[in-house]
Amino acid sequence: MDRLIEILQQLVNGVSLGSIYALIALGYTMVYGVLRFINFAHGDVYMLGAYAGYLLAPLFAHIFKFGEFDTFTPENTLFILSGAGLIMILSMAICAVIGVLIERIAYRPLRERPRLNVLITAIGVSLFLQNMTQYRLGANPKAFPQLIPVHVVEGLGNLTVLTSQLAIIISTIILLIVLRFIVMKTKIGLAMRALSLNPTACSIMGVNNDVVISFTFALGSALAAAAGILVSMDSPSINPLMGNLPGIKAFVAAVLGGIGNIPGAALGGLIIGILETLVIAIGFPQWRDGIAFAVLIVILLFKPTGILGRVEREKV
Amino acid sequence: MSRGPLSLILALAVCLVVSLFGENFIASKFAYYYDILITIGINIILATSLNLVNGYTGQFSLGHAGFMAIGAYASASWSNHLDPIILGMLGGPGNPLATNVGLFVSMFFAGILAAIAGFGVGVPSLRLKGDYLAIVTLGFGEIIRVAILNTDFLGASRRLSVTGSYTTLFWTYGSVVLCIYVVLGLVHSTYGRGFVTVRDDEVAADAMGINTTKYKVLAFVIASFFAGIAGALYAHFKAFLTPEGFNFFRSVDVVVIVILGGMGSTVGVTVAAVLLTILPEALRALAHTQFVPPAYQGLLENRLILYSLLLIVLMLTRPQGLFGDRGASRKRLSRSRGD
Numbered sequence: 001m002d003r004l005i006e007i008l009q010q011l012v013n014g015v016s017l018g019s020i021y022a023l024i025a026l027g028y029t030m031v032y033g034v035l036r037f038i039n040f041a042h043g044d045v046y047m048l049g050a051y052a053g054y055l056l057a058p059l060f061a062h063i064f065k066f067g068e069f070d071t072f073t074p075e076n077t078l079f080i081l082s083g084a085g086l087i088m089i090l091s092m093a094i095c096a097v098i099g100v101l102i103e104r105i106a107y108r109p110l111r112e113r114p115r116l117n118v119l120i121t122a123i124g125v126s127l128f129l130q131n132m133t134q135y136r137l138g139a140n141p142k143a144f145p146q147l148i149p150v151h152v153v154e155g156l157g158n159l160t161v162l163t164s165q166l167a168i169i170i171s172t173i174i175l176l177i178v179l180r181f182i183v184m185k186t187k188i189g190l191a192m193r194a195l196s197l198n199p200t201a202c203s204i205m206g207v208n209n210d211v212v213i214s215f216t217f218a219l220g221s222a223l224a225a226a227a228g229i230l231v232s233m234d235s236p237s238i239n240p241l242m243g244n245l246p247g248i249k250a251f252v253a254a255v256l257g258g259i260g261n262i263p264g265a266a267l268g269g270l271i272i273g274i275l276e277t278l279v280i281a282i283g284f285p286q287w288r289d290g291i292a293f294a295v296l297i298v299i300l301l302f303k304p305t306g307i308l309g310r311v312e313r314e315k316v
Numbered sequence: 317m318s319r320g321p322l323s324l325i326l327a328l329a330v331c332l333v334v335s336l337f338g339e340n341f342i343a344s345k346f347a348y349y350y351d352i353l354i355t356i357g358i359n360i361i362l363a364t365s366l367n368l369v370n371g372y373t374g375q376f377s378l379g380h381a382g383f384m385a386i387g388a389y390a391s392a393s394w395s396n397h398l399d400p401i402i403l404g405m406l407g408g409p410g411n412p413l414a415t416n417v418g419l420f421v422s423m424f425f426a427g428i429l430a431a432i433a434g435f436g437v438g439v440p441s442l443r444l445k446g447d448y449l450a451i452v453t454l455g456f457g458e459i460i461r462v463a464i465l466n467t468d469f470l471g472a473s474r475r476l477s478v479t480g481s482y483t484t485l486f487w488t489y490g491s492v493v494l495c496i497y498v499v500l501g502l503v504h505s506t507y508g509r510g511f512v513t514v515r516d517d518e519v520a521a522d523a524m525g526i527n528t529t530k531y532k533v534l535a536f537v538i539a540s541f542f543a544g545i546a547g548a549l550y551a552h553f554k555a556f557l558t559p560e561g562f563n564f565f566r567s568v569d570v571v572v573i574v575i576l577g578g579m580g581s582t583v584g585v586t587v588a589a590v591l592l593t594i595l596p597e598a599l600r601a602l603a604h605t606q607f608v609p610p611a612y613q614g615l616l617e618n619r620l621i622l623y624s625l626l627l628i629v630l631m632l633t634r635p636q637g638l639f640g641d642r643g644a645s646r647k648r649l650s651r652s653r654g655d
Contacts, residue, residue: 038447109632116376117635119447120575123378124627127568131620244564251451286466293455300444300452 005158010281011274016165016234018273019172023227024250025257025265026179027220033196033260034216037115040122041102042224043247044129045095049225050144050238051133052091057145060087067146072163084147088171088229092222099221100214108210133240144236147229164234171230175223176266183262188215196260249276249292256299258309267307271295320501327493335486342485352597354553357488358546359589361495363573364582365542370571371579371640372503373535374515375442376450379457380570383540385562386433386460387426387547389470392478392557394422399480419481419552423491426548427541433460434540435533442532445518457567464559476557483553491549495542500582502538511535515580565620572623575630578640588638595622 024046031039057066064083069076106125110118153161183189191212194202203209231246232238253272257264272292279291299306343350366380399418406414441452464470502508510531513521522528551557569592577588596619602608603616615621630637 038451106628106632113631113635115446116374117631119376119450120571121628121631123568123571124624124631127620127624128628131618131624135614135618135621248451248455255448286462290459290462293452293459296452296455297440300448301440304444 002158008159010277012159012161012165014274014277015270016168016273017277018253018270019168020227020231020246020269021250021253021272022266022269023172023175023223023230024246025253025269026262027224028251028254029257029259029262029265030192030216030220032254033262034192034199034213035107035111037107037118038122038251039107039217039220040119040247041125041129042220043243043245043250044126045099045102045221045243046224046228046246047133047238047240047243048098048129049091049095049221049228050232050242051137051228051240052094052225053087053147053229053232054142054144054238056087056090057147061145069149071149071151080148084167084233087147088226091229092225095225095228096218096222099217099224103214103217108213130240130243137240139240141237141239144232144238146236147233150233162234164230167233168230171226175226179219179223179262182219188212192216245289249289252292252296252299255296256306258306261306261308261310264306264308320497324493324497327497328490331486331489331493335484335489339485352593353485354483354488354549356590356593357485357492358549358553359570359573359593360492360586361542361546361549362570363577363585363589364492364495364499365539365546366570367574367577367579367582367585368499368502368511369535369539370574371581371585372499372515373511373532374518374579375532375535376446377453377536377539378450378564378567378571379437379453379455379460380539380543381562381564381566382453382457382460383430383434383543384547384550384566385464385559386540387430387544388551388557388562389464389476389547390429390544391422391426391548392476392551393470394425395419395478395480395552398422403480415481416484416487419483419487419548422481422552423487423545423548426551427544430544430547431537431541434537434543438533438536438540442529442536454564454567457562457564461559461562464562471557473559478551478555478557481552482555483549488549488553491542491545495545496582496586498538498542512580568620568623572627576626576637578637581637581639584637584639595619 024042027042027045028039031037031042060066060083064079064086066083069080072080102125106121107118110121148163148167150162150164153163153166181189183192191202191207192215194205194207195209195212199209202212227246228243249272250269253268254265255268256271257266257268259265272295275291275295276288279285279288342353362380362384366377369375369377395418399422402418402421403411403414406417437453437456441449441456444452465473470476503511510521510526513524513526514528514531518528547562554561573588573592574585576592577583577585599616599619599622603613608616
């Protein structure tokens with residue numbers, strides 16, 4: 001019985017960590033789907049999402065009484081969640097705009113150039129975002145304001161689930177459903193799917209590719225921002241370099257699921273999150289950052305298309 | 317004797333003469349500039365060797381600092397544990413012969429170890445292309461750093477002091493000359509055209525029967541060897557090491573030099589290494605003059621803001637860098653065919 005609880009416990013930890021990776025990985029995979037390149041600066045949009053929340057929360061603190069509740073009660077739950085939700089949505093909107101601007105300024109002029117040039121530009125953008133944040137807001141970690149009270153959820157027996165973990169998992173599920181709806185049921189989603197199949201044919205059919213690409217960046221950046229806010233609720237210390245490692249791990253997740261494949265990215269994120277928790281649980285916490293790279297190398301050697309990816313032939 | 321080896325020997329001789337007669341003078345009178353001079357040399361080695369991979373062979377490695385770290389820690393461990401024995405046999409620590417031999421042996425050891433690591437990393441990862449390769453090499457660089465952080469023998473997160481020999485101008489610039497000679501000699505040899513072929517069109521090269529993977533791994537191993545040498549020089553120059561000195565941003569420094577100089581141009585990369593070593597120092601000096609308002613000091617002192625803008629602007633306006641010429645290899649080929 002204790003074994004079972006222990007396994008369930010690690011699963012909960014793994015899924016909540018994996019949800020974060022999944023949300024970031026979706027941005028990588030969608031951008032790859034429409035532009036065929038890896039947006040190196042995506043991890044930093046996640047960081048900016050957390051910083052947007054950090055800067056926004058004080059503006060709304062007196063309305064939503066951030067940090068004044070110690071526990072969730074039936075009376076205050078809706079109030080707390082609407083406050084946290086507002087911060088999250090505003091931060092997602094800000095990052096969506098940032099994502100669109102990045103694409104417009106740095107990537108669009110290079111669209112016909114070799115992919116290596118775009119990759120180098122993306123590294124440049126990533127360094128710029130990190131160091132500008134560091135310069136404007138300081139290199140020291142900042143304490144993220146408490147948007148929701150963090151405590152153990154009651155009524156689960158020996159299982160320790162924090163309210164923040166629950167918030168991460170539930171928000172991720174909601175966001176995934178919304179994303180699924182946008183991609184599968186709306187016109188712009190149809191255009192995104194068409195663009196990823198064949199850009200030329202897509203524009204011949206009357207789709208404005210530029211608008212679709214901008215929308216894709218907005219969508220991916222918004223999801224990354226949501227991940228930034230959610231992770232800061234759970235571990236409320238943010239710094240300008242916080243996007244580096246999660247960014248790379250989420251990229252691994254996207255490759256693991258099959259880059260360009262949206263359900264694959266979510267699946268890959270969960271797998272990486274659970275694996276990482278496993279590495280910690282079996283007693284090698286100092287190697288937690290290494291496991292993602294090991295997975296990446298194994299995947300690229302044996303099944304480079306990922307779990308759900310399609311085979312793409314190289315045309316000469 | 318043909319021109320290549322002759323110029324190598326000449327250049328080495330110049331390094332030796334300058335080092336023999338000028339070393340103490342520069343080091344004592346202009347200590348600050350002496351430091352910059354050694355740093356420039358180390359950066360030239362790092363950048364010209366990375367240029368073999370990123371420029372001539374057209375791959376994109378983001379983990380050069382990892383191999384530098386291996387070299388640095390290898391040579392430091394060698395000197396700390398084995399130098400006392402070697403120095404003892406050659407006439408004690410004060411003896412110039414003993415210290416130079418000690419430095420040479422530890423440098424060689426560092427290079428070999430880094431080359432072996434480069435082989436281990438290169439074989440699996442060089443089957444990948446472009447963006448993927450960049451991320452995998454970045455990952456390896458980070459894993460090497462994490463491994464050092466977790467190895468008590470190498471000082472873990474503490475500072476590891478380096479005893480024994482000290483880096484001199486001769487060993488630094490001797491390595492620079494050797495590195496440039498090897499890279500240029502390779503890519504201009506009949507055999508070495510394979511590197512450039514892989515860059516220009518990998519599929520075509522494959523179809524012509526060139527073993528592209530072999531060329532890519534070879535480029536990677538040679539680049540890692542010289543990164544290891546640079547690491548050894550760095551270790552004996554700084555006299556202490558921390559894993560943080562070899563993080564991702566150290567790799568970025570080298571990549572920025574290669575891109576600014578022009579991928580596939582050894583002259584350009586050498587010039588860029590000099591420029592980008594001096595520039596942060598000059599900006600730091602400028603930041604503390606009266607012309608700069610205090611609010612902007614941080615902006616000038618953070619070299620990475622400058623580098624990031626440099627990368628973006630270069631890619632938008634001049635992707636071939638200062639001296640690079642994308643079609644150079646092709647033009648030269650067609651010219652030689654016309655002869």
